[in-house]
Amino acid sequence: MDRPLKTIWAVILAAGAGTRLAGAAGGVAKQYLEHRGAPLFWHSARTFSRVAGVRGLVFVFPQGDVAAMEKRVSQFFRSENLGLDWAVCAGGARRQDSVAHGLAALPPGCDGVLVHDSARPFVSARTITLLIDALHRGERAVVPAIQVPDTIKRAATDESGTEGVVQTLDRAELRAVQTPQAFATGLLREAHALASADGWDVTDDASMVERMAAHAPGAGIRVAIIPGEPGNIKITTAEDLKRLAEARATIPCVGWGYDVHRFGTEGDRPLVLGGVPVPGGPTIVAHSDGDVLLHALADAVLGTFGGGDIGTHFPDTDARFAGADSGVLLREILAMAEATGVRLVQADLTIITQIPKIAPHAGAIAVNAARLLGLPVDRVNVKATTEESLGFTGRKQGIKAVAVVSALREV
Structure with missing residues (x-):
């Protein structure tokens, strides 16, 4: 038991x-x-x-x-x-x-x-x-x-x-x-x-x-x-x-991640970005907690060692991951990366949305993302942009994020 x-x-x-x-x-x-x-x-x-x-x-x-x-x-x-x-x-x-x-x-x-x-x-x-x-x-x-x-x-x-x-x-x-x-x-x-x-x-x-x-x-x-x-x-x-001091070959590697979530209505999940709640933001339609930034970041980390994508490891068809904390899922993926000899060096994160304004929250998001990654905060860059009212983000129908992770892998 x-x-x-x-x-x-x-x-x-x-x-x-x-x-x-x-x-x-x-x-x-x-x-x-x-x-x-x-x-x-x-x-x-x-x-x-x-x-x-x-x-x-x-x-x-x-x-x-x-x-x-x-x-x-x-x-x-x-x-x-x-x-x-x-x-x-x-x-x-x-x-x-x-x-x-x-x-x-x-x-x-x-x-x-x-x-x-x-x-x-x-x-x-x-x-x-x-x-x-x-x-x-x-x-x-x-x-x-x-x-x-x-x-x-x-x-x-x-x-x-x-x-x-x-x-x-x-x-x-x-x-x-x-x-x-x-x-x-x-x-x-x-x-x-x-x-x-x-x-x-x-x-x-x-x-x-x-x-x-x-x-x-x-x-x-x-x-x-x-x-x-x-x-x-x-x-x-x-x-x-x-x-x-054991000599091992170290190779640079890069992972890229991208994720999208649709905005919801009252009763859907509250907006969370990089593990930071965003008060007053639109709700999110999602199986887990809908953290679009951490989902993109998780895919980027997986990319550094050829680990597939987040949906492979934590499928949205599995009831165990309903409402799951994306920070916990990211830590699991970081453990996988560590087991393959990957050491993260830098992360560059971009949030793409028309609403809400991200600037007031960018600093807190960077600090929390750095904590999750085990990196100094000056190695994690968080920025945001709109798409000039174009596309589904411009029509305020959803939000997306892109993550690029640099790493070193010992082989």
Whole structure:
């Protein structure tokens, strides 16, 4: 039975000392390492912002860095507004202490939480979406995991100091677990309280829930698994640093989108452009919310990787998409683009209509479109024009929009 959660936040752990990597990284803690012009923790923040359902982020930094990092995160949000609430808090001596501090910083009413290591900057929106879907289905603890390809042996050292094999484990039963890990907030808080009371020392939060389940075998507590991704690696060793500088071919690509909607009568859908309601505008005849600009933008994004058109993915014959928020549909398409290696660079959007006047709303539309795309607002251009009373738009019968998106695709 589905039990949708109301409010889901992510805790991004960036409080580690990174001692194993310090020498190779020039003394820089790995969460602060730069990749494509941004520190690793911000790459994770961007990915979370592209997943519908994530409402906010808690960044956990070392105690001595909190003041400086709060200013830095604020600067990031000013230049690249992710459209999420956020908070910063100090970490603790151990990873589990940092998670506990992050849980304490969550807002009241947050009933779902994703805990993520910032040293995994390549996590995809798809993985996060699968985790959230599992929570909505009623799971209370979910982890992404991949099968272990190697034969794993348990070893021990004898009295002479020689290490030897004690047991060969069945790799068909083994999984390598990744982050983010998703939990019902109340369950994870209960697990942390039990860990603190009993003095547990664990390497991940799922381990706490596993121990909690062992303490209460009849409580129906379990840790579910969704498919992880081999590319969701953790930057831990000097060898891993090569992934940050890995040479890949990057090609420019362009997508073009066009959409039209007819004006309606009283009782049809209110006018929304780029996710921004336009008070006093004409109504729209549409199956979804009728956002002509976001529909054109979605088609343009699909064009950057040959993804077809919005009607293919979200047909107007499907009752599930009746009245659908076009911003949510666009985020789904952006996740598809990300999975193919597409990185958006610029968007140029044109609204073509006789009514209403678009100029008073253009700034708000640009800001919201930039938020949805994960771009700085100066890379999203919004303009409007009439057709000099010609055609159906000139006769005030409808509205249309054109979108052009520039992107880079890694192949």
